[in-house]
Amino acid sequence: MHAPDRRPAVSSALSYCDPKGALRWLEQAFGLEPYMVILDADSNLAHSEMRFGDGVVMIGSEWSENHRSPASLQGKNTQTVHLHLSPEMGEIDAHCARARQAGARILREPETQFYGDRVYSAVDPEGHIWTFGQTVKAMTSEEWDKASGLKTLSRLP
Numbered sequence: 001m002h003a004p005d006r007r008p009a010v011s012s013a014l015s016y017c018d019p020k021g022a023l024r025w026l027e028q029a030f031g032l033e034p035y036m037v038i039l040d041a042d043s044n045l046a047h048s049e050m051r052f053g054d055g056v057v058m059i060g061s062e063w064s065e066n067h068r069s070p071a072s073l074q075g076k077n078t079q080t081v082h083l084h085l086s087p088e089m090g091e092i093d094a095h096c097a098r099a100r101q102a103g104a105r106i107l108r109e110p111e112t113q114f115y116g117d118r119v120y121s122a123v124d125p126e127g128h129i130w131t132f133g134q135t136v137k138a139m140t141s142e143e144w145d146k147a148s149g150l151k152t153l154s155r156l157p
Helices: 019-030 092-101 141-148
Strands: 012-016 033-039 045-052 055-061 081-084 105-112 117-123 129-135
Touching (some): 012 019, 019 045, 019 055, 092 117, 092 129
Parallel strands (some): 012 055, 081 129
Antiparallel strands (some): 033 045, 117 129
């Protein structure tokens, strides 16, 4: 069993109708790595954590009226989880193909953005929306502002 030896400052927690199935699917489709799985006395998933690079996503069951899967809310989402692929994780187009082959519904095909990242969006079997990005061209904020016509600030004026 793994002890929680290092924790990111921010992580997401997602609720699923079938959290055990979600763990298996997220590993197969998106390459998340199971890190911690806690079962209750009836072998139901009490808590789990999956790693992606240096980040953690917690996967659990629906445990209150306020913690539900999109599958229980007519597909509604209030958040999107974004995962950034390092070069060591492989190319993003291949990652998208792997997700599609595992049954992910691709909302947005891989496309290079004005800020130098190649990004795609996918939906898992219960309706959670995931986005994936990979830097393909390192750019300064001045360069992407010029390319987009937008203005990048460090905070609101």
